[in-house]
Amino acid sequence: MAETIPLEQVLGTWVAALLTLAIFSFLYRDNPVYKIAEHMFVGVSAGYGVVITWREAVIPDLIQPLLDPAAVDLAGPNYVVLIPGALGMLMFSRFFPRYDWLSRWPIAFVMGYSSGLAIPAAIQMQLLPQLHATLQPVWPAGEVTWWMALSNLLLFVGVLCTLAYFYFSREHKGALGVASRIGIFFLMVAFGAGFGQAVMARVSLLIGRVRFLYDDWWMTLVAPWFGGG
């Protein structure tokens, strides 16, 4: 019954339902209702992002390590955080056109360390696991059955041919051409499987949203006014 639901929940459900419908109205065409929802969404999320950054990054990673180290379990003030703090402050130089070149320093720093970090991370998270997963016996022996051996062989050929497709500095002719064409076939099979899986997930999201509109909003808050629910 609508009477037993707390007021804040009723308001929250109404706002969520109306905004959901406003966003769905884009399916028909661009319209003022969609524009209102869009601008609210952008404004609220940008403001929320500022608060989150302040509470989840600036306070625990900069202010507390300096002024209240015990709150973040530190043995004492950690003055190292002054370096990223100072680099971050340089981003504010964008407000002063004469000194806006200073903002290139933090950008260069972030790009530099991220690129450096990405190399070992890519080897650890992508290259090595994929290499090791591919290095499997392709002949039945011991615990490896015929079926497993065939599967391993298919994986090996697929990886090798896909690698050939991404070979850029040689013309894709002859053996390399054949391998790269087989590689693109493997890629498309993988993309097809991924597409199907993702579409299923999206349909499930839509079902969740429609159920919210029907159960939580229409049947709980709207239908009782018309004697239903």
Place this chain on the structure above:
Amino acid sequence: MSGPSVRTIGPALALLLAATCAHAALPGAPLNVRAEDVEEDDRGTQLLVSWQAPEEIPDVPAASASYQIRCARLGMPAEPGPVVPIGETQSRLDGLKPWPWRPYEITVATRYDPPQAMILALNTVFGAEAPYALIESRPCGPVQPVGEWFRYDYTNILVLVIVISSIVLLTIYTVRGRAEEIYIRPIAGLEAVNDAVGRATEMGKPMVYVSGLSGIGDIATIASMLILGHLSRRAAAYETDIIVPCNDPMVMVAEREIVRQAYSEAGKPDAYRPENIWFVTDSQFGYVAAVDGIMVRERPAACFYMGYFFAEALILAETGNQTGAIQIAGTDADTQLPFFITACDYTLMGEELYAASAYLSRQPLLVAQLRGQDVAKAIIAAILIVGVAAATYAAIFESGWLAEKAAGFVAWFVA
């Protein structure tokens, strides 16, 4: 009910619970508690706690005894750690933090639990956790694990980083003088970039450029910014507007610099409009809602999606498709590639995005780097062939020197 009742064990447990409040070493408390860093733990997250068994463990009728390790940050209440059976005198504490976090104080307690039947009864009747009693040792500490500068279990990663980086650097060094002779296979999506700029110019409509949703440090974003530089030079030459809504404020700053530089290089610095490159929001779907609105209202002639994308890929590409824009996408997000392939005219798949900057600019350094990456790929292909042969040999001939070496070769690639 068979076995001891609450009445039998209650006073004994109550007495022992009261005893836990005292901080001195009591009869029955473990002695000489020590905690030291675990040498083989290079991360600095483990301590090896050892102790000496008490001379006599007081017998509590029907209660089962064990040891419980308790760990407290200096000045904070202790938290229960692992429970160890009586008879053992050491255990590892995991999940700790090295310097500069606060050190720890460790105690080991003799723990008495009521019998299982009573625990079940207490849980069922009172819905509460069954009480247990502790006789705590004297605290040991402050103590802290020590992190090492080098993780030996990551040696294979270091070797591969050195090998692959050396190959790329060596190739750059040897071929950069004749980089213009190096062949780069045609990439359809990049051939179409110039056509897209031409179409926008002819129609007198702007182009929309989306550089993904990851931060400035992501390799895909860096590759995307290099493509944006090329595109901006073409747009400046033809005086076509390019709209760049950004998801990350740092990316926005960098992209403004890139586009400004491109307009200067094209000899049209006055045509540069910084207001066309702006920060929207860092919220994923808030950003998508805004970009969709821009596309529908501005009706761009061309849309570019280059960088790392998440679930918003299809929403963006589908909206762009409905506006009738020519669409070129490029991403290394393998889960989103199917959507771009479906909804866009051209798609750069995975590493094609990284190759784009070399392909478009033909700068000797970038072309030489691309050649170096290809050499590294050829070596990885060779490792695959040798590794699969080794794994097969090791599976067929399970024992013997060569089979062991083959199995060792395969195991070396465990991350």
